[in-house]
Amino acid sequence: MSTAVDLREAFPLTPPSGRIPISAELPSGPDSRPWAMRGARVPDSTGAVAVPPSAYDAARQISIANDGGALTCMANTHTPTVPDGSATNPPPLDEGPKD
């Protein structure tokens, strides 16, 4: 007999809907919105640099910019940690994937 234990945490992966599901829903109200979310805000994008177009090279097993060179963000390692506020370019999470 199998248990009802959720197997996901023994082998955690990014959820099928993406690391951060995109939603058009607006905040609810103060009685139902988690208190900690009162401080939620769009990150400062002052230092953000657009990620250059790139593609994964399956032979080299790394991403390569469309011009064939190394990615700009590879030379400027700070960049990937600065969120630009784009819902399609979320910042990396220290906490790792969450199921």
Place this chain on the structure above:
Amino acid sequence: MNAPVLVLAARDDWPTDRIVTELTQRGTPVLRMDTADFPQRLTVGARIDQGHGWAGELATEHHAVELSQVGAVYYRAPGAFQFPAEMSAPERMFAAGQARAGLGGVLSALSCPRWLNHPTSAARAEYKPVQLAAAREAGLLIPPTLVTNRPEDVRQFAAETGPLICKPLASPVVIEGGELKTVYTRLLSDEDLTDLRGISVTAHLFQAWIEKTHEIRLTVVGERMFAAAIHAGSDAAHIDWRSDYGSLTYTPTEVSGDVAAGVRRLMDSLGLRYGAIDLAVDQQGRVWFLEVNPTGQFDWIQGATGLPIVEAIADELEGK
């Protein structure tokens, strides 16, 4: 010839590109895979019997590895399995469960000597309450902490402890109303304590505010530790440095032998070989444990300080 290294990471995880590049330049065989490649661009055939542990081939379009020969696994935020679009939702759910228990099970059971980090250990260590308990047991200094959904407990804790911060227990990022938002650590004001509606709807973490001079990002790779002092240049960054990267300055630093020994005990207790640890240094010079990130970012710290973290990760994966 070094034993092959198996890398599990999302294709667009650029810090992992650095690890792959470093290993490749050293001549170490690497198979990089994303679980999102399974089953359409990644195949597995694995066997076990009384005489041998799990063996067989894991193959991508361009690379393959013999599972029994894998010397180390680097596991960093791989993606969800991707199945043919023709599948129905029940079929996808069934297939995902089979893939997780099958491919994930075989990989988790590999008897290779080095994991950065084993996924089961990393998943357990993601829980902040687990981290705090382990840090306390390891002899590290931890701030008084409350986890609750009871507003009255928050007020009582504030009365007993003094200024408090609230920080997310799990992922701090949401996308709502089409906007990406982050929940940063928040220093509570007196006004905050007068309206605690919304506390009761889920678990919240409150912690005594540490009046700090600076923070330390301590990146632990195997037996090696790389300490970078993070100096906040704005009020917002002083509370949560992630809220204002542009104001930050970084300098290589060191931690005392006592702190290093405590961190070693913590890592052993959590079963981690890699961790990005956040520490706060108060005005008396005491070092407080805040959290450990089992898949924490390291690349920007190396870029800012020159600390050779990528090289250390490659060393660890090669067993040096």
